[in-house]
Amino acid sequence: MNNKKWLTVMFAFALMLLLAACGGSSDGETEDTGGDTEEQTDTGEDAGDETEAAEESSGDAQTLRISIGVTDAHPEYEGAMKFKELVEEQTDDFEVEVYHSGQIAGDREAAEMLQQGTLEITIPSTSPMVNFVPEYGVFDLPFTIPNEEVADAVLDGPFGDKMLGMLEDQGMVGLAWWENGFRNLTNSSKPVSSVDDLEGLDLRTMENDIHLDAWNAMGANPTPMAFPELFSALQQGTIDGQENPYPTIDTSNFYEVQDYLSGTNHVYTPFIFLISKQIWDGFSEEQQTILREAAVEAGKFNRERNREVADESLEMLKEEMEFSEITDEELERFRDAVEPVIEDHKSSIGAEVVDEYLAEIEKHE
Ligand code: TK8
Numbered sequence: 001m002n003n004k005k006w007l008t009v010m011f012a013f014a015l016m017l018l019l020a021a022c023g024g025s026s027d028g029e030t031e032d033t034g035g036d037t038e039e040q041t042d043t044g045e046d047a048g049d050e051t052e053a054a055e056e057s058s059g060d061a062q063t064l065r066i067s068i069g070v071t072d073a074h075p076e077y078e079g080a081m082k083f084k085e086l087v088e089e090q091t092d093d094f095e096v097e098v099y100h101s102g103q104i105a106g107d108r109e110a111a112e113m114l115q116q117g118t119l120e121i122t123i124p125s126t127s128p129m130v131n132f133v134p135e136y137g138v139f140d141l142p143f144t145i146p147n148e149e150v151a152d153a154v155l156d157g158p159f160g161d162k163m164l165g166m167l168e169d170q171g172m173v174g175l176a177w178w179e180n181g182f183r184n185l186t187n188s189s190k191p192v193s194s195v196d197d198l199e200g201l202d203l204r205t206m207e208n209d210i211h212l213d214a215w216n217a218m219g220a221n222p223t224p225m226a227f228p229e230l231f232s233a234l235q236q237g238t239i240d241g242q243e244n245p246y247p248t249i250d251t252s253n254f255y256e257v258q259d260y261l262s263g264t265n266h267v268y269t270p271f272i273f274l275i276s277k278q279i280w281d282g283f284s285e286e287q288q289t290i291l292r293e294a295a296v297e298a299g300k301f302n303r304e305r306n307r308e309v310a311d312e313s314l315e316m317l318k319e320e321m322e323f324s325e326i327t328d329e330e331l332e333r334f335r336d337a338v339e340p341v342i343e344d345h346k347s348s349i350g351a352e353v354v355d356e357y358l359a360e361i362e363k364h365e
Pocket of ligand 1: 068069070106107124125180206226227243244245248269
């Protein structure tokens with residue numbers, strides 16, 4: 001082969017590689033996105049923006065990616081953007097990127113990525129964390145925390161501090177408590193206003209044995225599933241219903257594929273702000289202080305917004321869905337049905353920590 005011909009072959013080969021590389025990257029971002037098609041287009045665009053922003057910035061700023069499961073209309077996203085603002089106004093050391101709608105991963109998988117150091121930050125529900133630290137199950141005991149004021153007192157006090165520290169052995173550092181909120185049931189087959197109405201309903205639960213057992217005890221037929229898969233499962237009718245706080249039912253558009261809403265308020269789920277320990281250990285004390293304070297501050301903002309949005313969402317959802325109030329008398333029957341589940345799980349969670357949690361609630365009630 002003469003030189004000229006060789007060059008032509010090389011050029012053609014290089015061009016092929018270039019084309020393959022361009023084609024491969026364009027749809028990667030949207031692949032894992034949950035939710036409906038509209039949401040997928042949305043998240044794809046946003047992810048693209050973030051990437052461009054990261055490329056534009058110069059210097060040695062370290063990128064901190066935050067993965068959340070809910071959409072960019074949710075108060076958790078607002079809190080994550082507040083964290084970004086607070087960190088970036090104090091230091092040039094970090095650049096924060098927020099990935100919503102489970103584009104990176106669902107709660108459990110994101111936590112595993114933190115352990116491996118392949119993702120920096122996630123803000124999951126505490127419930128899937130029982131798969132790492134069983135003590136987190138206290139937060140899954142139904143009908144324990146009665147209102148947001150008690151939730152704040154328990155989480156912001158010594159009990160909350162102790163729980164935050166428990167994931168360190170698992171390679172994750174807990175920096176702050178945020179709020180997912182009180183969970184409420186939705187379904188597509190019938191109004192549910194009593195525990196008897198749950199008979200035979202196929203429900204999605206979080207990946208958590210206490211939730212599974214609780215719904216079984218109440219007569220439903222629960223299946224665990226990661227959050228990013230939930231919208232399409234509801235849409236396709238592979239399950240009848242699910243339970244989540246009002247802001248999520250609203251911002252994940254569940255009301256489009258669910259007709260009935262019940263004000264069960266059966267359990268309060270905190271969000272926990274987690275950073276990879278591998279990555280955290282590489283930061284200076286000063287950097288750690290900035291990140292911790294920003295996580296706490298953004299968490300206060302998130303809780304405040306979450307409560308406002310919960311009220312607004314409920315009003316909106318009442319227009320879109322048939323709402324069933326649960327009477328106090330009926331709620332007693334829900335409580336009675338799950339009572340044995342609390343007893344059963346006491347030993348798997350740890351009897352001592354369960355008693356401590358219940359005493360802490362009682363103190364602030
Ligand atoms: C979002 C989840 C979610 C939770 C669930 O990542 O899985 O139902 O309530 O909102 O944390």
